[in-house]
Amino acid sequence: MAKALTNVTIYDFVRFIEKGYVVFDEEIQEVGKMEDFFDKGYEIEDKSGSIIIPGLVCGHTHIYSAFARGWPNETAIENFTDILEQQWWRLDAALEEEAIHLSGIVSASDHVKNGITTIIDHHASGEIEGSLKRLKKAVCDDIGLRGMFCFETSDRFDVEKAIRENKDFLAEEKNGSFAAHFGLHASLSLSEKTLKKVKAALGDAPIHIHAAESALDQEDCEEKYGERVLERLERHGLLNEGSILVHALHINEKEADIIKRNNCLVALNPSSNMNNAVGIPDYKLFKRKGIPVIIGNDGLSMSITNELQTLMYATHVKHEDFNAFGLDDVWAIIKTAYDYASRRLGVKLGRIEEGHKADLLVIPYTPPTPMDEENALGHLFFGLFSSFRPQDVYVGGKGIVKDHEIHTEAKKLYARAKRSAQKIWENTKERGG
Ligand SMILES: [Zn+2]
Known part of the structure; x- marks a missing residue:
């Protein structure tokens, strides 16, 4: 009925x-x-x-961060590399079967309570093979949301396995509830050899990658390859249409043109950027170049409405201009995400x-x-x-x-998360920082 x-x-x-x-x-x-x-x-x-x-559609998150809440990290953090190495890479490496599934349950439950019905995730875990299917089961089958998933390929992991996981999940038969990207971590964690392997496996799949999140990503790229991050990704032929470039914080005019001419999107996460002390995105630049922008939370929160507010206020401050971001920009971002999710999922949203x-x-x-x-x-x-x-x-x-x-089924699963998180925290302690 x-x-x-x-x-x-x-x-x-x-x-x-x-x-x-x-x-x-x-x-x-x-x-x-x-x-x-x-x-x-x-x-x-x-x-x-x-x-x-x-x-609503969340344009970029990390479901694995579900188990970071309250995590007692005792090592000193001095810069963005420390945040990655001491926090995120220790935490995600400890995630296996049950924890991957339960992180999906926690994240999807909290996202939907905040009005998000489609989640675009960027995943990493110690267990690679089958991890995306596990996430899809949690988010789409057990909780009932729509989702897009990919594995953050990088030199930290067994590259062959990470590539295969992306390929396998891209080949899964879709039903309107899920879609896939080819996941890459960031320029600074991907060697030339790895990017060539990715290109060989990529086909026309869109990539989902952190691009120029911190100045360190650009410095690393210029030092090792004598070019900027977007130039490097374009040189390798990785910027397929519909690719998601996350943050794009430290890019120049030329790189903005590269994003535009390859029909890619930028996913902004202003709270995460401020928390990591890496900067405030230049929304005016994207707007001037006609680059489609969506918004995510980078796993820092499970909401995007607050991210839209943060982006407005931060943009006003960055440019000292009240008119640098208005409600028409809020609508443009929300609409871009609806259109993108509709295209990728093959349904009207x-x-x-x-x-x-x-x-x-x-x-x-x-x-x-x-x-x-x-x-x-x-x-x-x-x-x-x-x-x-x-x-x-x-x-x-x-x-x-x-x-x-x-719903009750989700609640039952959610109740198991705390014990699983406790185990992960103990494991990360043993591995040491
Ligand atoms: Zn991210």
């Missing part, structure tokens, strides 16, 4: 209906004003006092319109000021985005979150 949510405000960043209804099963069947609603025997829920928007997948967020909201299609995004951004907790979340019409709580 199709479901109908009634007496609700509907807003998909394009259309605004104040007192409306939406009928859906896996896909949205009908949307309209209450005066046109006709009950054809639907399962009806009155959602007065709520607003419905489409589920991002609109509350007939024929689109029913990935929906129901958020209780009583506007304290007039709200209409002109200012609805302002209401969301300033009224809801800083503590964004949808009451109900649907993905493909299935109720994943109800009254802020994840």
Whole structure:
């Protein structure tokens, strides 16, 4: 039986209906004003006092960081290389079977509670073979979200195995709930030999790579190869259309042109950049060059609404210009992610319109000021985005979150995470820093 949510405000960043209804099963069947609603025997829920928007897309995260929360790292951190070596590379190396699965459960559960229904992940773990399928099982099958996965190939790992894992997962038959990238860590951790092997295996798959996250990535590249990071990736023929370049913080004009002419995207993660003390992204540069931008959280949080706010405020400060980033930029970023996810997954996402997948967020909201299609995004951004907790979340019409709580199966699995994390922490201690 199709479901109908009634007496609700509907807003998909394009259309605004104040007192409306939406009928859906896996896909949205009908949307309209209450005066046109006709009950054809639907399962009806009155959602007065709520607003419905489409589920959000997180453009870059690390599911493995789920087990970093509260991690007692006792070694001194002086620069970005230390952050990688002393923290992330010790933690991800300790992840195996059960931990990979449970990190997926934790991350997907927390993301969906924050309104994210599609996750683009960048994965690394000590166990390589089959790790992406494990993640996909956790995120897409057990929790019920959509996801894109890849393994961070780098010289830290058995390169052949990492390449094979990406290839195998790219070849998996897709069903609208998941897709794949070819994952690469970053220029500084990839030798010439490795990049040649990647090129030989890549075909037309888009890559997903950290590019110029810190000045160290550029210094390393210029010192070893006498060129900039984007020049190096282009020289190796790796910049396939739809590739995701994460951060692109320390790039110059020429590199921005390289990103543009290869039809790649940039995924920004401003909170992570500030936390790692590597800089603030130059949004104005991407906009001026017409480079599509999406937003992620880099695994630092499990949300993106706060990232959109951070990006706005940080961009204002960086350029000392209130007009350097506005609500039209917020919408451009959200829309770019919807369009990209729709293309990669082969389904229609991002609109509350007939024929689109029913990935929906129901958020209780009583506007304290007039709200209409002109200012609805302002209401969301300033009224809801800083503590964004949808009451109900649907993905493909299935109720994943109800009254802020994840479904029972997910809760049971989530409860096992703490013990698994404890084991990982003990292992990383033994390995030493
Ligand atoms: Zn990252």
